Amino acid sequence: MPFNRLLIADDDHGFREAVAAAMAARGFAVTPVPSGSAALAWLAANECDLVLLDLRMPDMTGLEVLDRIRERYPHIEIVLLTGHGTIDTAVAAIRKGAFDFLPKPCSPDQVEVTLQKAMERRALIERAHVLQQALAPPDLAGTFIGRSPQFHDVLRVIDRVAGVGSSVLILGETGVGKELVAKLIHSRGVRSSAPFVVVDCSNLHEELLQSELFGHEKGAYTGAVSLKHGLFEVADKGTVFLDEVGDVPPALQARLLRVLETGVFRRLGGTVELAVDVRVVAATNRDLQDMVAHGHFREDLYYRLNAIRIDVPPLRERPDDIACLAAHFVDRFNRRFNQHRRLSPEAVDVLTRYGWPGNVRQLINVIEQVVVLCDEDTITPERLPPMVRAPAQSGAPRLHGDAPIVPLRDVERQYIEFAIKQFGGHRANAARALGIGERSLYRRLSEFGLD
Template identity: 50%
Template sequence: MSETTLLLVDDEESLRRLVGNELSRSGYLVDTAGGIAEAREHLARKHFHLVVLDVRMPDGSGLDLLKEIRESSPTTEVIMLTGYGTVQEAIRAMKDGAHDFLTKPCKLAELEAVLEKAVQKQQLQRGHTALQREVDRLQPADRFVGSTAQVRELLHMVQRVAETDSTVLIRGESGVGKELVARAVHRHSRRSRQPFVVVDCASLHENLLQSELFGHEKGAYTGAIRLKHGLFEVADRGTIFLDEIAELTPQLQVKLLRVLETGTFRRVGGTADIRVDVRVIAATNRSLESMMKEGQFREDLYYRLNVFSIHIPPLRERRDDIPSLAEHFISNSAIQQKRAVKISPDAMDVLTRYNWPGNVRELENVIERALILCDGGVIEPQHLPMGVRLSPQFGDDAHPREHLTLEEIERRYIKRVLEDCKGHRQRAAAILGISERNLYRKLKELDSTPA
């Protein structure tokens, strides 16, 4: 189990030593402070999950420090201790955000029970925050469909790495199901009951992405009117999935490297190190090795991420899975409305011959379109898009046996989608299942490559 960081603040040295040792044996990572000033120094250097704080100290009031902690670190739970407990002090402490108020001397078992409830409260809060972010992302099923040798090997690798805390790098073309594999790793890990947080590194500008990942302090920049917790904090004890990792700017690559190496980061505008216990799973559809050679991706970050690499094969390399995938999308479609819809042999033949440059995501969209057009109980070839009904070489009738490179297939498919969208890049990017920024980059690469 992950260690919970705890700061024990009390002016009695014997109490600090006795209680600190007992809590350490119970699994807490304990720091101690003998005064308010020393406590402030600890809090400035490090993030604590829990603080046990004496009310009356020689150099100040614990109640004043409580207010400071609740303002600078709202997720930290504070338990107040006092040897001169009054009803007024207890009421003030609870009103100012203390988790509980105990009178000294208190039994160690009583303190541990209160601390355990505080930890449970934090876990519920993290889970609730993550759940709110995931509601719109829920799928009818999140299992990886397929029975080919490639899929069996993939699932075996997922099962093995899930048992560890190793960083995972998932590789594969757009639309192959990288997020699905990341979720499977999390679901089979010891962190499965903790948050799974998804971050699309290509969808946000650098400054916004930095704030999303690491949070910001109140007043860190214009418009930062309140403290914001970053997604690494939300994912504490769980898993964070960094999709499109190759799109990170050099500045963010440095910050991510620090998290991977030390488990700590600082909020934008902050000075205190925040420690988190987060498993990182990253994904990319680009060659990080080529980017390293071109100076676009840090070599040290690459080796930190590439501890365990999983390659997801494109759909064209596992055509035998297409029938089961198609049936899966039909049975889980909201459009079907409980109709018994089948795919005709001719339509299935079309689906299995097509090259699927958009992979599983494209197949899902094609099935959804066919269900909309199909009035009866059978999907026929005419219900499939023209581009799919053409030959795997995208209808080059002059050269029906021409073998094209993957780059040429991608070029022709992107061109076809853009033509269908009348040049509307945002719409084309949505159909292709990539960000508009990614589409712009691909167009530049394809334009610079001889046809």
């Protein structure tokens, strides 16, 4: 039984021992003490979850003990025991932070039910704390690596916008690190201790995405067997990161706009309006202005999201970052796999000359592969994947050197074709390697006439 360590402080020996025996029989780990001072002395040396505290004791009043416990051990739930004529005092104690009170005499069943409720509240508080810690990322500057002028330009913008509450739109190709930029904005701002919630808009159908964002009431649709809190509720006081916001269905864009403008929404199937205070950071690799022009994305939503815009350049436009990024990822995977790999200068030169159409995510995949598969500690060019060593012969587009400049759309088309070929036509694996959702891959295949 979690959170079951119980301290009973009561100067009535018979009552104290009877309750202690009854609660021990019900699964509690019980320690009985005869006074307030004894309770405080025991708490100073032991862990405790629950205190059953009499209000009338000779050495210290229950209210004095309550104040000390709340000050020193705020996580402990306290239940008051009160005799006749002290109900007003018990109510005052609850205002000071006690969980509940029981009039004496009380049955073991009454005590157990009240303690169980106190344990449930303690468990809920613990779960909420764990959730908040998990959703509030630390400052990730140590993982945002680069030395190029373009990198430092992005970092300066991050520092400028982190302290304000405006919506931010992050633009960039797949794999450049848009989510990391969003996490940095959150972790360096005033909302850093609150949740950072990621919503992948590309991998969910409209009804599921609506349920994820706004939640649903029980019975709102087939399969909605219980109430579900939406991610806007979960992120209250924090940040919602809408990844691939360009994939939000048109019918859902209106609801999203209303939340951005008013901070108010209703759960799916609900009638009560809920208010939240969240900052919205969105990202996409699509041309939203072109989508607006063709009627695929609401113009008012675009301008609402685009209060502040950050363009994250692709890795091929900042080759000065490749060497330090590669070294960083080698170190990461050395620690993960207990290896001692290092890149030779020649291998670094090959990595730097390659065009990286999959950007940083592709670089991570390549480094993980060579750290795992290389037999020697020194990684030479021969150990790098063929597509990196000789991109012109591998089928992947050559984006560096004296190759002619081709439209970005053609580069993306060639690279998608190459990825699908590399995975033997398995589109789910190709999408995973490309760092995009399967829906996004199928949409691109349709756009390129490759479906």
